[in-house]
Every structure is written in structure tokens, then in C-alpha cells.
Amino acid sequence: MGTVPDNSLYRTPDARRAGAREAIVCVLLAAFLLVLFAGPSVRSAGEEMNRGVVRSVVLAVGKPTGWLADRLPLADAVSDLTSRLSPEEDLESTDSVFAARDAGAAAVPPVTPDSFDPAALGEQPARPGPLRTLLVTGDSLSMPLDARLAQELADRGGVRVVRDPRLGTGISKSELLDWGRLSVVQARKHRPDAVVVFIGANEGFPMRVAGGRRVECCGTPWAAEYAFRVRSMMNVYRRGGAARVYWLLLPAPRDGARARIARAVNAAIAVAAEPYRAQVRVLDMGAIFTPGGRFRAAMAVGGRQTIVREPDGIHLNEAGAKVAAGAVLAAVRRDFGP
Numbered sequence: 001m002g003t004v005p006d007n008s009l010y011r012t013p014d015a016r017r018a019g020a021r022e023a024i025v026c027v028l029l030a031a032f033l034l035v036l037f038a039g040p041s042v043r044s045a046g047e048e049m050n051r052g053v054v055r056s057v058v059l060a061v062g063k064p065t066g067w068l069a070d071r072l073p074l075a076d077a078v079s080d081l082t083s084r085l086s087p088e089e090d091l092e093s094t095d096s097v098f099a100a101r102d103a104g105a106a107a108v109p110p111v112t113p114d115s116f117d118p119a120a121l122g123e124q125p126a127r128p129g130p131l132r133t134l135l136v137t138g139d140s141l142s143m144p145l146d147a148r149l150a151q152e153l154a155d156r157g158g159v160r161v162v163r164d165p166r167l168g169t170g171i172s173k174s175e176l177l178d179w180g181r182l183s184v185v186q187a188r189k190h191r192p193d194a195v196v197v198f199i200g201a202n203e204g205f206p207m208r209v210a211g212g213r214r215v216e217c218c219g220t221p222w223a224a225e226y227a228f229r230v231r232s233m234m235n236v237y238r239r240g241g242a243a244r245v246y247w248l249l250l251p252a253p254r255d256g257a258r259a260r261i262a263r264a265v266n267a268a269i270a271v272a273a274e275p276y277r278a279q280v281r282v283l284d285m286g287a288i289f290t291p292g293g294r295f296r297a298a299m300a301v302g303g304r305q306t307i308v309r310e311p312d313g314i315h316l317n318e319a320g321a322k323v324a325a326g327a328v329l330a331a332v333r334r335d336f337g338p
């Protein structure tokens with residue numbers, strides 16, 4: 001009696017063709033969903049790259065996909081879901097100071113003595129307590145400034161420098177980090193006597209304002225919301241007047257599109273500081289590195305032409321960070337003494 005072959009081990013050509021078609025459909029569907037959900041991330045990654053062929057290719061894909069994703073609610077949904085994956089678990093239990101925007105405010109807020117720098121009135125400003133803890137924070141712009149400040153203050157006995165850069169984050173983006181929460185946690189955890197903030201390499205994202213309306217960069221509605229967020233953080237960092245805050249304006253970047261964002265960010269920072277001039281110092285890095293708003297990669301340092309910017313046309317290199325640290329420490333010494 002012969003053996004009956006097991007036909008289940010064999011597939012017909014039609015079955016193979018159907019499987020291949022289904023695989024192609026699945027791949028195309030996955031690519032389509034990735035474009036819808038992650039289009040802004042592709043665009044953002046391309047904008048942060050150095051100029052070159054790779055950047056052009058990434059932007060060729062990222063700009064149209066980002067444009068499409070901006071007009072759909074899917075990217076916001078992903079942001080809400082992935083925000084729960086933040087490694088900063090203590091941020092979840094902290095209220096964001098940005099939420100105060102929705103509570104409303106008096107038509108004309110009161111003007112307090114904190115709005116005035118006593119030196120501008122010809123008065124002797126009251127010195128804060130001794131400088132024991134200096135917090136240096138921000139995005140990638142705060143590096144290597146944080147290391148340089150730590151080196152410069154190493155010989156000053158009793159001063160602890162807390163270096164807390166958050167790479168890839170921004171005040172106008174919340175995919176990775178909510179600065180409204182982080183600022184509260186930082187102030188509560190470290191209780192700094194002075195805070196140095198250098199942030200702005202990743203700004204320009206749309207933001208939600210009161211009532212849930214979405215505003216695009218970089219007009220006055222966007223600048224107003226950014227200023228509100230910065231002001232909220234300044235108020236947290238100044239710790240009721242006990243601390244001093246040194247917020248650095250952005251030097252002009254090489255790229256024209258980024259220069260537009262930098263102008264809006266700088267204008268917002270200047271407005272944000274108005275109620276707290278007694279404790280907040282706005283340090284103009286543009287006046288040092290890019291006077292007149294014109295980008296330059298090199299400048300005179302110690303009588304010699306020195307490259308002070310990274311090749312990306314955004315960040316300061318080691319030499320530039322040393323110059324910036326000198327400006328920061330000069331402001332710190334004016335407040336806390338030598």
C-alpha cells in the first residue's frame with residue numbers, strides 16, 4: 001500500500017503571490033502610519049543636521065510629511081501617549097507652571113518692586129545670600145558652557161555647580177520634556193542660589209495657547225505664549241527673590257530660517273523678564289558673538305581671530321563657551337561679589 005503524500009506541505013503559486021502582495025501592503029501601510037505619526041520628528045531631525053546631502057535628503061522627506069502631520073491631530077496624540085515614557089518620573093506628580101495660563105489673569109497686573117533693577121534707579125542693589133549652588137541648565141546650547149563654569153568656579157570654595165542640560169528639548173515642544181514641570185523640580189531639588197539658562201536650539205514648534213488654539217511660529221501670538229512660558233520658569237527659578245537668574249539670549253545662527261526663530265525667542269525672553277528685573281539678568285550673547293544680528297564663525301579673542309561656533313552654525317564651541325562663561329561670571333560677581 002503506497003504512501004499518501006501530504007499536500008499541506010506544498011503551496012500553490014497563487015498562494016505565494018497573495019502572501020507577497022499582503023506583505024507589500026503591510027509595509028506600505030506601516031510607512032503611511034509612520035509618516036502621519038512621526039512626520040514632525042523627521043523634519044526636526046533634518047533641521048538639526050549639518051548642511052550636506054544627507055540633510056537635504058532627510059528634509060526632502062521630512063518637510064512634506066511634517067506639513068501633513070501638522071494638519072492632523074495624530075502627532076499630538078502620539079505626544080500625549082509617549083510623554084508617559086519620560087524617564088523623569090517625578091515630573092508626572094508636578095503641576096506644570098504653564099497651566100496657569102488657562103486660569104486667566106487680572107486685566108492690568110500690578111507692578112511690584114521686583115520689576116526694577118535697583119542699579120537702573122541709581123540705588124545700591126541688595127546682595128543676595130552667599131553663592132553656594134549654581135544650576136546650569138537648558139538644551140544642548142548649555143554645553144560646554146556648563147563644564148566651563150564648573151571649571152572656573154572650582155577654585156571658589158563652597159560653590160557647587162549643578163550641570164543639568166536636557167538635549168533635544170525645547171520650551172515650545174513637549175514631546176520629550178515639559179519645562180514647566182522640570183523647572184519646578186529643579187528648583188525644589190537643588191534650591192539654587194543662581195540659575196544659568198541657555199536654551200533655544202530646538203524652538204519654533206507650534207504651541208497651544210489659552211482655549212486650546214494652536215499658534216505657529218513666529219508671529220506675535222507665538223512670541224506671547226513663549227514669553228509666558230519663559231516668565232513662568234523665571235518666576236520658579238528666582239525662588240521668591242532669593243535666587244538670581246541669568247538667562248542667555250541666542251546669538252544669531254547661520255541658517256536664515258533659524259535666525260527668524262531666534263529673533264522671536266530673544267524678543268520673548270526680553271519681555272518675559274520685565275516683572276523680575278530685580279532678580280533676572282538677560283545676558284545678550286548676540287551682542288558678543290553676532291553684533292548687528294550678523295552671523296560670524298570667528299571673532300577676536302585675546303587679540304587673535306578665533307573660531308567660536310560649531311560647524312552647525314548654532315552652538316558655541318569650547319572657545320566660544322569660554323567667552324560666554326566670562327560674561328556670565330561677570331554678571332554673577334556683580335550680584336554675589338568676588
